[in-house]
Amino acid sequence: MRKSIATVSLSGSLSEKLSAVAAAGFDGVEIFENDLLASPLSPEEIQLRATDLGLSIDLYQPFRDFEAVPDEVFARNMRRAERKFAVMERLGADLMLVCSSVSPDAADDDALAARQLRALAERAAEHGIRLAYEALAWGRHVNTYDHAWRIVEQADHPALGTCLDSFHILSRGSDPKGIEDIPGEKIFFLQLADAPKLAMDVLQWSRHYRCFPGQGGFDLAGMLGHVLRAGYTGPLSLEIFNDVFRQADAGRTAIDAMRSLIALEEAAGLSSLPAPVVPDGFAFAELAAADTEPLRSLLGSLGFVRTGRHTGGKPVELWQQNEARVLLNTVSGARREGPGLVALGLESPEPAAAVRRAESLRAPVVPRRRAPGDVPLDAVAAPDDTELFFCRTDRDDHPSWTADFGTPAPQRGTAGITRIDHVALTQPWHHFDEASLFYASVLGLQPNESLDLADPYGLFRSRAVANATGSLRVALNVAPVPGEQEVRPQHIALATDDLLATARRVREAGAALLPIPDNYYDDLDARYGLDPESLAAFRELGVLYERDTDGREFLHCYTVTVGRVFFELVERRGGYQGYGAANATVRLAAQHTADAGSRRS
Amino acid sequence: MRKSIATVSLSGSLSEKLSAVAAAGFDGVEIFENDLLASPLSPEEIQLRATDLGLSIDLYQPFRDFEAVPDEVFARNMRRAERKFAVMERLGADLMLVCSSVSPDAADDDALAARQLRALAERAAEHGIRLAYEALAWGRHVNTYDHAWRIVEQADHPALGTCLDSFHILSRGSDPKGIEDIPGEKIFFLQLADAPKLAMDVLQWSRHYRCFPGQGGFDLAGMLGHVLRAGYTGPLSLEIFNDVFRQADAGRTAIDAMRSLIALEEAAGLSSLPAPVVPDGFAFAELAAADTEPLRSLLGSLGFVRTGRHTGGKPVELWQQNEARVLLNTVSGARREGPGLVALGLESPEPAAAVRRAESLRAPVVPRRRAPGDVPLDAVAAPDDTELFFCRTDRDDHPSWTADFGTPAPQRGTAGITRIDHVALTQPWHHFDEASLFYASVLGLQPNESLDLADPYGLFRSRAVANATGSLRVALNVAPVPGEQEVRPQHIALATDDLLATARRVREAGAALLPIPDNYYDDLDARYGLDPESLAAFRELGVLYERDTDGREFLHCYTVTVGRVFFELVERRGGYQGYGAANATVRLAAQHTADAGSRRS
Known part of the structure; x- marks a missing residue:
């Protein structure tokens, strides 16, 4: 499958990250908004750079605290979204991650959330943009994948789907089997992150301790199996917030990342590598x-x-x-x-x-420097x-x-x-x-x-x-x-x-x-x-x-x-x-x- | 009051730790067993070193997993304790910390725990040694200070008292007011540790993130007030497990530690320093x-x-x-x-x-290098x-x-x-x-x-x-x-x-x-x-x-x-x-x- 990685997973400037991602053989990237804001490159220049490197821009992320708000906040949030759609058009990105709200402004009202997300999707579609709505594990009212999916289903707009993130799902102990009930074409994006099993506040855990699949304690291959059985055909994308990776050499981390996805594909039965030859x-x-x-x-x-x-x-x-x-x-x-x-x-x-x-x-x-x-x-x-x-x-x-x-x-x-x-x-x-x-x-x-x-x-x-x-x-x-x-x-x-x-x-x-x-x-x-x-x-x-x-x-x-x-x-x-x-x-x-x-x- | 610190709080060899503790002006130390085991100095040499430095050995710690066990385990544990009493006599230490058991061998049986602790105290007394029983926050059956105190009360032996540790008490959210119900003379020891408020497994939190009073989020002065009102007159002793202090210069950490105790004494009304003169x-x-x-x-x-x-x-x-x-x-x-x-x-x-x-x-x-x-x-x-x-x-x-x-x-x-x-x-x-x-x-x-x-x-x-x-x-x-x-x-x-x-x-x-x-x-x-x-x-x-x-x-x-x-x-x-x-x-x-x-x- 196509392989992608979020720029937040790597150390350095956006340019350095893109080069490292391409060199490791990825097909695409998620552009993490802060990396774009901090870059001296314009969105157009970033698009050009990515194209030159053979990378697609698979996701622009994250758009926060949008849904289930009073009318006047909704109007401000729509305006904010419009500005982001403009950036995405300049960037050549056509999929935006919308995270479930953590704002005190948000109401516990699925119908309102669905209505407002539908309105957002309508506007996005005018720009050729689609939205992937994701439940943050610490979302104020929406914090499980099935809840996010129910809202997407209720909103019922072709430009609105859901984004699944293994960390948000597995860290809460949710049963990933229910993913198979989501139509594959409505899973717009899949983010993969592993993590060591730690008994700590989930926000801190997520922000500092994520790691690549196979480096932590979650069953990523099992979760991926459910997503594939649902019919998902999009990229496998890594989104890793990790204090060590933030400091490590980006080129090296990108190769480590790629290795983790190759091994995950094998574990999920998506590919067959030469079998391991275990030394004895x-x-x-x-x-x-x-x-x-x-x-x-x-x-x-x-x-x-x-x-x-x-x-x-x-x-x-x-x-x-x-x-x-x-x-x-x-x-x-x-x-x-x-x-x-x-x-x-x-x-x-x-x-x-x-x-x-x-x-x-x-x-x-x-390389062997061999004598004859x-x-x-x-x-x-x-x-x-x-x-x-x-x-x-x-x-x-x-x-x-x-x-x-x-x-x-x-x-x-x-x-x-x-x-x-x-x-x-x-x-x-x-x-x-x-x-x-x-x-x-x-x-x-x-x-x-x-x-x-x-x-x-x-x-x-x-x-x-x-x-x-x-x-x-x-x-x-x-x-x-x-x-x-x-x-x-x-x-x-x-x-x-x-x-x-x-x-x-x-x-x-x-x-x-x-x-x-x-x-x-x-x-x-x-x-x-x-x-x-x-x-x-x-x-x-x-x-x-x-x-x-x-x-x-x-x-x-x-x-x-x-x-x-x-x-x-x-x-x-x-x-x-x-x-x-x-x-x-x-x-x-x-x-x-x-x-x-x-x-x- | 007398000021003490556990050797585990500092970096280096036991010799280096003792020197740093003395140089910072402490009156005594708790000898952490692992520091003794890892030291090339014999217990007698350690005692001599401490005496030369003007330090008393206020506590030998910890003795683990002793109480509420079946008879055959009890016999083994008594033998183990005897060996430790022998080390303490060579060391010139007369107070041993006994932590509440985390062992699967331990029964949820206060009467049995009290009976066995009483037997241990009887044996300790023959060596001129007293025992301070402490509830670990993650103890298997005994994990609150009032529970530990009830067992000590039930055991009713002059050589058995309790040890209070601010981290174990405050990390669990226990109300420290009840400390005032413990007779002061039965509080054999007081360990003070602060910690940042973290939502994490209490064992990990305790082992890696403790800090000196005033550096974390607990109300140490308030807790100390309760202990003083109970009539405690022993030393104020710091026991800090902290990954950073383990690596930092011991001399510098010891001075930081002493500063924290001086400030704590002031906050608890035990001393009056020159008032702060806040710069404007x-x-x-x-x-x-x-x-x-x-x-x-x-x-x-x-x-x-x-x-x-x-x-x-x-x-x-x-x-x-x-x-x-x-x-x-x-x-x-x-x-x-x-x-x-x-x-x-x-x-x-x-x-x-x-x-x-x-x-x-x-x-x-x-020092000012002043011109005339x-x-x-x-x-x-x-x-x-x-x-x-x-x-x-x-x-x-x-x-x-x-x-x-x-x-x-x-x-x-x-x-x-x-x-x-x-x-x-x-x-x-x-x-x-x-x-x-x-x-x-x-x-x-x-x-x-x-x-x-x-x-x-x-x-x-x-x-x-x-x-x-x-x-x-x-x-x-x-x-x-x-x-x-x-x-x-x-x-x-x-x-x-x-x-x-x-x-x-x-x-x-x-x-x-x-x-x-x-x-x-x-x-x-x-x-x-x-x-x-x-x-x-x-x-x-x-x-x-x-x-x-x-x-x-x-x-x-x-x-x-x-x-x-x-x-x-x-x-x-x-x-x-x-x-x-x-x-x-x-x-x-x-x-x-x-x-x-x-x-x-």
């Missing part, structure tokens, strides 16, 4: 640094063995321990932040299909610029990336680490919802709940995405506001079947483990009544512990941070599914303490 | 820049006359037009941001008393470091600061500007609530509602503070998140009785006025139906217009920005009290357009 594990994680020596030393003490160097001459080494593989990339030029996690190899049942899926969802495909002998590798960039490579490691049916490292034999290593359990990626502040939609739609991973974790210097949000078996997990972390948290370290969590043994072995091999305060263990004892031996071992090794309500256990400990990277060692007992969130505060404080200590020394 | 106008506004030539030229075209130079040899000039006075300070060294508004002269009925008031509220007094002949001037620093000078201009009863400029004669000027109407100061992100409490408590100004204004690149919040007559007004602006908005320009608004005439004259004199888009005027016509002549004049001069619901009018226009400063010209008709907020979006966009234009040219 990590092939590797790649760390880059100007000086990789500290990482080399740390990997060695963690029991990894360097098994290969890039055969094409790139300054990249492969380190292995069972199924855990880390690439060390010695990049030229100083990276101010020190070592960083720059790429992930994902084990994919079908790499080429995975890339086709990613492309269809507007994920940027990473290199194995072809397919990669896309995640929203935080982490490169995601789709791999099949050492399988007969596909070239293996390990060939670039001389196809080294497996290594058992010395510390009992079996595989990469998860990686944690720090997301730039503006990209949290985008990232979570990206991993869900492009890779078919399931997002968990978003959690607030308390760092001593501010809260940050964390949300994990994982495949169904938990063999691939990525934790996305972001500070709730921009600031120093943006340089928060990223980390690789390594799985072991016996954390205490692994921790002892790596400590003996010289790995510096993060010291955890004694007070934590007193509390652990108070909470869980652990056996003294385990508690003593945890205390000695700096092991953190969590037990979920089903008795499943999680043991984990951390190395100190090298540059922007640290490692976690984890043992999941009995199928524990989380990430030890209850321990995050203590761990984050311990990292600050260690950092402060290393700055002093 | 602006003596001057001071602009500083390395290169003041562009400002000199702009002031000249605005009809100002340079009437004096600092007689002590400072590189400061006085520019005047009727009662509007601007100081131009040529500072040495480059200021990256260009010209800035650095000081305000406030007309004060009694400058010395104003400073005493400010000092009593912990406002930093600005300089007039003594009293100044304090506002939270954004703007210096506030308390002045009496050209009065017989006090030396006038104008003597430093040779006591120049008044100047009528050429543009009809009469006085400074208001100034707008950009607040650093973390300091918005602090600033508003500062201006209210230190200067006795009234804060208006806080508004969200839409800039093309993000929302920002604005709140004005003013005296009762409106002769002194300061608008405080802040971006809702840190970022580039922190360098948003500040401005001086100049009053005229005839804006159109003034705008014409300054334009003729060469002032560059901010161009406003034509589209704005089409909308103005649609909304107000202005007479064509006025509309044409507005359009020609870039004048913005607002009419409030009482028909009072506001006309204003802007100069272009010089460095970080611009001027606004304003005419208030019929006693209009606002700041033209409805025009902010258009004005902000126009400023971005003009800035982009000047960068291109």
